[in-house]
Amino acid sequence: MSLIVQKYGGTSVADLERIRNVANRVAKTYDAGNDVVVVISAMAGVTDNLVDMAGQISDLPEKRELDVLLATGEQTTAALLAMTLNSMNYPARSLLGHQAEVRTDCDHGNARILDIGADRIQALVKRRNIVVIAGFQGCDPHGDITTLGRGGSDTSAVAVAAALGADSCEIYTDVDGIYTADPNVCPKAKKLNVISYDEMLNMASLGAKVLQIRSVGFAKKYNVPIHVRSSFNEEEGTMVVNEDAGMESLIVTSVTHEKNQARITLKKVPDQPGVAAKIFTPITQAGVIVDMIIQNTRAGGQTDLTFTVPTADYDRAMALEKKIAQEIGAEDVFGDKNIAKVSVIGVGMRNHSGVASIMFNTLAKENINISMISTSEIRISCVIEEKYTELAVRVLHTAFGLDAEE
Amino acid sequence: MSLIVQKYGGTSVADLERIRNVANRVAKTYDAGNDVVVVISAMAGVTDNLVDMAGQISDLPEKRELDVLLATGEQTTAALLAMTLNSMNYPARSLLGHQAEVRTDCDHGNARILDIGADRIQALVKRRNIVVIAGFQGCDPHGDITTLGRGGSDTSAVAVAAALGADSCEIYTDVDGIYTADPNVCPKAKKLNVISYDEMLNMASLGAKVLQIRSVGFAKKYNVPIHVRSSFNEEEGTMVVNEDAGMESLIVTSVTHEKNQARITLKKVPDQPGVAAKIFTPITQAGVIVDMIIQNTRAGGQTDLTFTVPTADYDRAMALEKKIAQEIGAEDVFGDKNIAKVSVIGVGMRNHSGVASIMFNTLAKENINISMISTSEIRISCVIEEKYTELAVRVLHTAFGLDAEE
Numbered sequence: 001m002s003l004i005v006q007k008y009g010g011t012s013v014a015d016l017e018r019i020r021n022v023a024n025r026v027a028k029t030y031d032a033g034n035d036v037v038v039v040i041s042a043m044a045g046v047t048d049n050l051v052d053m054a055g056q057i058s059d060l061p062e063k064r065e066l067d068v069l070l071a072t073g074e075q076t077t078a079a080l081l082a083m084t085l086n087s088m089n090y091p092a093r094s095l096l097g098h099q100a101e102v103r104t105d106c107d108h109g110n111a112r113i114l115d116i117g118a119d120r121i122q123a124l125v126k127r128r129n130i131v132v133i134a135g136f137q138g139c140d141p142h143g144d145i146t147t148l149g150r151g152g153s154d155t156s157a158v159a160v161a162a163a164l165g166a167d168s169c170e171i172y173t174d175v176d177g178i179y180t181a182d183p184n185v186c187p188k189a190k191k192l193n194v195i196s197y198d199e200m201l202n203m204a205s206l207g208a209k210v211l212q213i214r215s216v217g218f219a220k221k222y223n224v225p226i227h228v229r230s231s232f233n234e235e236e237g238t239m240v241v242n243e244d245a246g247m248e249s250l251i252v253t254s255v256t257h258e259k260n261q262a263r264i265t266l267k268k269v270p271d272q273p274g275v276a277a278k279i280f281t282p283i284t285q286a287g288v289i290v291d292m293i294i295q296n297t298r299a300g301g302q303t304d305l306t307f308t309v310p311t312a313d314y315d316r317a318m319a320l321e322k323k324i325a326q327e328i329g330a331e332d333v334f335g336d337k338n339i340a341k342v343s344v345i346g347v348g349m350r351n352h353s354g355v356a357s358i359m360f361n362t363l364a365k366e367n368i369n370i371s372m373i374s375t376s377e378i379r380i381s382c383v384i385e386e387k388y389t390e391l392a393v394r395v396l397h398t399a400f401g402l403d404a405e406e
Numbered sequence: 407m408s409l410i411v412q413k414y415g416g417t418s419v420a421d422l423e424r425i426r427n428v429a430n431r432v433a434k435t436y437d438a439g440n441d442v443v444v445v446i447s448a449m450a451g452v453t454d455n456l457v458d459m460a461g462q463i464s465d466l467p468e469k470r471e472l473d474v475l476l477a478t479g480e481q482t483t484a485a486l487l488a489m490t491l492n493s494m495n496y497p498a499r500s501l502l503g504h505q506a507e508v509r510t511d512c513d514h515g516n517a518r519i520l521d522i523g524a525d526r527i528q529a530l531v532k533r534r535n536i537v538v539i540a541g542f543q544g545c546d547p548h549g550d551i552t553t554l555g556r557g558g559s560d561t562s563a564v565a566v567a568a569a570l571g572a573d574s575c576e577i578y579t580d581v582d583g584i585y586t587a588d589p590n591v592c593p594k595a596k597k598l599n600v601i602s603y604d605e606m607l608n609m610a611s612l613g614a615k616v617l618q619i620r621s622v623g624f625a626k627k628y629n630v631p632i633h634v635r636s637s638f639n640e641e642e643g644t645m646v647v648n649e650d651a652g653m654e655s656l657i658v659t660s661v662t663h664e665k666n667q668a669r670i671t672l673k674k675v676p677d678q679p680g681v682a683a684k685i686f687t688p689i690t691q692a693g694v695i696v697d698m699i700i701q702n703t704r705a706g707g708q709t710d711l712t713f714t715v716p717t718a719d720y721d722r723a724m725a726l727e728k729k730i731a732q733e734i735g736a737e738d739v740f741g742d743k744n745i746a747k748v749s750v751i752g753v754g755m756r757n758h759s760g761v762a763s764i765m766f767n768t769l770a771k772e773n774i775n776i777s778m779i780s781t782s783e784i785r786i787s788c789v790i791e792e793k794y795t796e797l798a799v800r801v802l803h804t805a806f807g808l809d810a811e812e
Contacts, residue, residue, distance in 0.1 A: 016462055050482075056422055057486065058493035065492060068500050069485035072478040076456075079475035080463065086471060087464035094474050098504070099549055143505055 002167035003035045003125065007135065007157035010044035011174040012231035013077045016084075022172075022231060023084040026130060030090060035125045037164065039135040039157040040081055042073025063108035067137075067147045071097065074134035074153070082132045092130040095121070097137035097145065102156065104138035104146045111138055111146035113155065113218075116163035125164075133160060151212030158215045162222035169224050172231035175210060177238030178203075180402040181255040185390045188397060190404035193236070195253060196243035202345045202379040203256050216240065243347045251348035251355060252400035257393050258341045259386055261291065262314035263372065264321055265306040268331035278328055279305065282320050288313040292341070292374045292381065302331075306372060308383065311337055339371065340389040343381040344396055356380055362399040368392055408573035409441045409531065413541065413563030416450035417580040418637035419483045422490075428578075428637060429490040432536060436496060441531045443570065445541040445563040446487055448479025469514035473543075473553045477503065480540035480559070488538045498536040501527070503543035503551065508562065510544035510552045517544055517552035519561065519624075522569035531570075539566060557618030564621045568628035575630050578637035579616055583644030584609075586808040587661040591796045594803060596810035599642070601659060602649035608751045608785040609662050622646065649753050657754035657761060658806035663799050664747045665792060667697065668720035669778065670727055671712040674737035684734055685711065688726050694719040698747070698780045698787065708737075712778060714789065717743055745777065746795040749787040750802055762786055768805040774798055 006029065008022050022038075030036050050069050054061040078094040085092035101117025124131050135153025138146045148155050154171060161169035178200070181189040197220035201213060210228055219226050219240065229237025269275055280290060293307040309317045314337055325333045349355040359380055363370060368391070372383035384392055397403060412435065414428050428444075436442045456475050460467040484500040491498035507523025530537050541559025544552045554561050560577060567575035584606070587595040603626035607619060616634055625632050625646065635643025675681055686696060699713040715723045720743055731739045755761040765786055769776060774797070778789035790798055803809060 016459065019463075053422065053486070054489060057425075057489050061489050062492035065485045065489040065498075065500055068502070069482060069489070072481050072485075075478050075481070076475060079471045079478075080459070083460060083463050083467050083471040083475070086468035092471075094471055096474070096551075145502075 001033045001035070003037070003164060004029055005037045005039065005157055005161040005164065005166045005169045006172060007039040007153060007170065008041065008172045008231055009153065009174065010041045010046070012172050013040060013042075013081065014044040016080070018231075019077070019080050019084055023081060023088060023090075025172075025231065026081075026085065027088060027090055030130055035128070036130050037121060037125065037160060037166070038081065038130065038132045039153055039160055040074060040077045040132060041135055041153040042070075043077055046073040046076070064144055067108045067145050070147050071134070071137040071145045074136050078132050078134040082130075085130055085132070090130055091128065092132055093124060094132045094134065095124075096134045098139035098143065100131075100133045100160070102133075102138035102159070104140055104148070106140040106142070106144070106146065108144075108146055110149040111140065113138060113148070113159045116159055118163040121160070121164060149212070149214070151215070154212040154215035155218055158219045158222070158224050158226065161224045162218070166224070168227055169219070170227045170229060171211060172229060173210060174230065174232065176230045176233070176235055177228050178210060178240070178254070180253065181393050181397050182257065185257065186255070186393045186397050188394070188403040190402070192238050192253060194239045194241060196347050197240060198243065198378055199253050199345050199347055200240050202343070202376060203254060211240070252344045252346035252402065253348070254345050255393050255396045255400070255402065256343045256345065257389050259389060260311045261308045261339050261341055261383070262311045262317075262335060262337045263306060263308050263339050263383060264314070264317060264333065264335040265304060266321060266325055266330045266333050267304055268302040269305050270329050271301045271303045275328055276305070279321070279324055280307075282324060283309070283313075283317045286316060286320060288317050292372060292383065294372050294374060308339070308341070308372070336371075338386040339383050340386045340392075341381050341383050342389065342392045342396065343379050344400060345379045346400075347378050349378055349380070358399055359396060362395050363392060366391060366395055407439045407441070409443070409570060410435055411443045411445065411563055411567040411570065411572045411575045412578060413445040413559060413576065414447065414578045414637055415559065415580065416447045416452070418578050419446060419448075419487065420450040422486070424637075425483070425486050425490055429487060429494060429496075431578075431637065432487075432491065432498075433494060433496055436536055441534070442536050443527060443531065443566060443572070444487065444536065444538045445559055445566055446480060446483045446538060447541050447559040448476075449483055452479040452482070470550060473514045473551045476553050477540070477543040477551045480542050484538050484540040488536075491536055491538070496536055497534065498538055499530060500538045500540065501530075502540045504545035504549070506537075506539045506566070508539075508544035508565070510546055510554070512546045512548070512550070512552070514550075514552055516555040517546065519544060519554070519565045522565055524569040527566070527570060555618075555620070557621070560618040560621035561624055564625045564628070564630050564632065567630045568624070572630070574633055575625070576633045576635060577617060578635060580636065580638065581616060582636045582639070582641055583634050584616060584646070584660070586659065587799050587803050588663065591663065592661070592799050592803045594800070594809040596808070598644050598659060600645045600647060602753050603646060604649060604784055605659055605751050605753055606646050608749070608782060609660060617646070658750045658752035658808065659754070660751050661799050661802045661806070661808065662749045662751065663795050665795060666717045667714045667745050667747055667789070668717045668723075668741060668743045669712060669714050669745050669789060670720070670723060670739065670741040671710060672727060672731055672736045672739050673710055674708040675711050676735055677707045677709045681734055682711070685727070685730055686713075688730060689715070689719075689723050692722060692726060694723050698778060698789065700778050700780060714745070714747070714778070742777075744792040745789050746792045746798075747787050747789050748795065748798045748802065749785050750806060751785045752806075753784050755784055755786075764805055765802060768801050769798060772797060772801055 104111035135156035510517035541562035
């Protein structure tokens with residue numbers, strides 16, 4: 001008998017029929033003798049609709065009240081699932097964020113969980129209740145409702161699992177698990193049985209489609225094993241675990257890509273202290289998220305500085321940088337909207353040299369030019385021309401031995 | 407400077423535009439130097455939709471979870487109104503039932519307010535915040551969400567006004583106030599400026615369309631003056647107050663009617679102790695609401711017993727009573743679906759004889775037969791054939807001098 005936390009995402013609870021499917025799955029786990037705590041998202045689309053509604057009231061809706069509004073989404077599904085389980089004669093009880101004592105800081109819209117009062121949940125579980133917790137929401141020290149940001153229910157589930165010392169945290173979603181690459185781009189992509197927290201954290205785009213990245217950081221901190229799987233079939237999904245836990249010893253576990261990136265280069269920037277701050281402070285204040293930053297040293301006290309931004313923010317960032325270039329005395333600003341980032345990720349590369357050279361050679365063989373390179377301990381990312389994205393993913397996937405067997 | 411509680415009903419907050427109208431009205435009251443506490447209903451239709459959804463899950467949805475579900479309706483409008491006021495630069499804050507410390511008993515779906523923690527609301531008001539409270543919902547001693555029954559936001563508003571010692575409790579709705587009769591039936595009906603709690607309590611149908619009757623009982627108990635008015639214009643509405651407070655001294659203040667009533671008579675019921683219980687317990691347990699009950703003594707240890715039920719429950723009640731009649735040895739059961747109840751109401755009739763005879767004579771003059779009569783201290787009700795309802799209301803309205811001047 002185990003204590004299992006199950007989290008169901010928006011597509012898994014999109015209508016009453018799917019909620020019934022979820023209830024059946026919960027009931028099955030319960031009937032097998034397990035204690036079950038469920039964390040639930042809003043029905044697919046509901047949160048977007050509420051955000052739209054708030055947007056009609058104000059361009060910048062008051063964050064405290066937006067959280068009160070958004071919290072109704074998960075409240076609704078929590079009540080509906082508990083009600084469905086009750087109608088099937090299972091002793092289910094919904095708990096909202098404040099009832100489950102999900103204590104957060106006061107950062108409305110992006111609150112961080114400080115603590116979860118496990119006692120109340122545990123008392124209910126001990127009496128063999130199925131506890132259905134509204135995900136995404138918490139309660140700050142003033143008793144105000146907070147929300148945890150997009151995908152926050154994943155973090156709710158991991159936090160609840162950590163607080164309860166659960167044996168397993170199952171994240172149910174509409175995909176089968178984590179893949180070695182995007183199957184839409186790379187038909188030979190295959191599902192991974194196991195992946196490490198660090199690899200997930202480095203997978204950004206590919207991983208974020210499946211799990212809120214913050215939840216992975218939380219899971220790593222408290223060593224909560226996550227089982228990502230589909231709510232629409234009975235297949236095993238992907239375990240996200242500590243890398244000590246008997247990982248497959250692949251050097252590279254996945255190839256990811258991000259389009260919708262643009263590159264901006266400031267040419268011949270005076271190489272003086274404080275220049276980088278002058279370049280990045282204004283666009284960060286304008287809300288533009290800068291991803292890669294690369295600076296090459298040049299002769300003569302000057303340097304070229306290149307960085308990437310989302311394509312949608314390119315024009316805005318470009319306008320700002322043109323002004324800044326004049327102020328700091330850079331020679332020129334130029335950019336490119338048609339780029340993409342391709343990355344290979346794997347904890348194995350830590351102990352293996354040669355990953356970079358395999359990557360560069362593989363791309364060179366296809367005549368794909370690399371315009372930027374950045375690396376982390378377990379990731380190598382290259383910026384290439386956007387039109388080569390799919391090709392690059394496929395050839396790298398093959399080169400690192402990730403292709404599924406025919 | 408006064409402390410004013412304003413309650414807005416579902417039609418007043420039916421969409422974002424109407425919510426903005428409400429915000430303007432709140433702002434105007436606030437700008438005049440008043441402290442304002444707002445109690446808000448769910449958008450028109452929302453509660454019905456949620457009840458329907460629960461009905462698709464189960465014929466008898468778990469009441470605790472139904473309350474969690476229904477409470478989202480008022481939570482949504484409270485957040486939207488506070489957000490709208492914030493966008494207009496007014497310091498508004500929403501409070502849910504548990505945050506406003508609306509403490510109730512555990513009777514989910516029909517909970518009674520035990521107490522309201524006025525301290526938190528008062529602290530916010532003192533700092534010149536506009537407090538927007540989600541009506542209809544409370545919190546029981548276990549911390550579970552409760553709801554107060556249909557129209558419960560009225561009771562929320564009156565309870566909040568009582569707890570705060572508010573100077574006035576304004577109930578905004580889609581009608582101008584309380585009328586001497588239903589204007590759809592009686593074109594000469596006019597708006598009352600003042601009416602007493604007791605008269606409202608006796609007006610059942612006519613009053614209940616405007617105010618939850620429970621809220622009137624509450625207002626009477628704590629002597630909270632209620633101002634019923636329209637949210638769509640600036641007209642003064644109707645004050646519902648203690649009758650000492652300088653009432654108009656009309657003998658009769660209003661004529662009300664209820665259709666959709668049916669009559670059931672058990673003929674020659676043995677006149678023994680316990681018989682009435684045998685007749686009413688089964689249909690009450692079946693959820694049928696019995697309105698008037700009349701028993702005429704007959705010679706020979708037998709009695710005829712007549713009562714009214716909603717037309718929708720007639721067939722069910724009739725089937726039950728046929729069984730019961732056999733069990734208790736009554737001679738026959740018969741009934742009539744085509745009846746209506748017409749009532750005249752007025753605290754003035756307490757000190758005036760002759761109201762009954764005016765009523766009976768007026769109906770007789772039109773050849774309207776009276777099949778049942780019941781009276782309270784300030785009300786006389788007659789059951790008549792349904793087809794005469796409108797005529798009866800109009801002639802009584804004229805007879806008691808209620809007609810508006812041409």
